[in-house]
Amino acid sequence: MTTPQHCPGFEQFKDLKSFTCQCPECGKDNEIFSDEFDKTHKCTSCGKPIEFSKCTGAK
Structure with a gap:
């Protein structure tokens, strides 16, 4: 049995990008990741x- 060199779920997340958007109501910065664009956000x-x-502004 071999030990993985990294977390087994790492591959599906290694190319994610984060985005920050300012709330149009209160001005707070909110962050999402590129795999969450099809979801609704509050x-x-x-x-x-x-x-x-x-x-x-992708980071």
């Missing part, structure tokens, strides 16, 4: 919906 501060497809 601000972590005020709970209002955020449209990340309109944001720029």
